[in-house]
Amino acid sequence: MFKKKEYQLTLQLNARLQPFDRGEFFEDPLNEALKDSKCGTTDGGGTMQQATGEIEFCDIEIFLKDNNKENVEKLLQFIDRMGVPKGSILKAAGLEQSVGTLEGLALYLNGTELSEEVYQNCDINYVIEKIDEVLDGSGQYYSYWEGPENTALYFYGISFGEMKHRMTSFLSEYPLCQKCRVEQIA
Template identity: 70%
Template sequence: MENNQYLFTLQLNARLQPIDRDEYFEDPINQALEDSQCGTTDGGGTMLQETGEIESCDVEIILKDNKKENVDKVLQIINEIGVPKGSLLLGNGFKQSVGTLEGLALYLNGTELPEEVYETSDINYVIEKINQELNGIGRFYSFWGGPTDSGLYFYGTSFAEMKQRMAAFLAEYPLCQKCRVEQIA
């Protein structure tokens, strides 16, 4: 690393598989930094809960220097891309809260439904239908498969509105019986 470079970590309050972190955050941030000629990204990481479920993730950012306009550009890029509430941008002596998106986790019960429900239902259909319901206010970002349930992670402008829009589908689709909905950002 060159001496004049400045390191940041974008701690994302987001439950994302590494490939999804790359697609939704690392790659777009990198492209915007390169386009503005002020820096680049340098990988990232994923934090897990004791259960193995994703807790959060981060993206490493390298600015070519620590001029205020470059820091402001990073903040502008983050705001334009949209990150979940509760995220932080951290640097040497720098800490700023960022994020406007709210998060919703939908946990599908993987053990207590009749076997025919699992055999005849499709989790991809659940994602597709909910994305249709959330059109304009949120969308699916990632997933987690646990020992007793599967988590589907959605981020958007309003947890309450996302929950309300998907309620009718959750009540009618067999695979969604005994599901849990939790706010995660």
């Protein structure tokens, strides 16, 4: 860790991610970039849930060795290269900056109103695999949430509209996707 002059920041991600996924997609790559540049490190993070239990956002705690402009600029460049969802915010004493370029899509699969046969014969992992395939680089699967009535799958990419368009045919054909809903989340 750094000495007393270190500068603490929080990257609040407008992303609905399980803690493990937050680490894999954002915290670990950011930590590696900060360490490689010798300007800082990450130090864990947190997850904020809605009253329903669904994830609302998550954050990453960051320590820069100091708050000089060069280190803050490097951090912003790392965040930009990594790609974070729109609506994310980098916060610190004297700083609050909007960051993010990715758009988010939540696919809510109905977990209560389909036939038992559909739930027994269909596989949610197949849904994730096929959607990642049809997205073809325009977005990708990041995380999930299991609620009492729905399971949400979260995808982030360049354009919500493009991701939705690319998955529409699959959603209309695969039985587990009946009665699903799609929402923009970033």
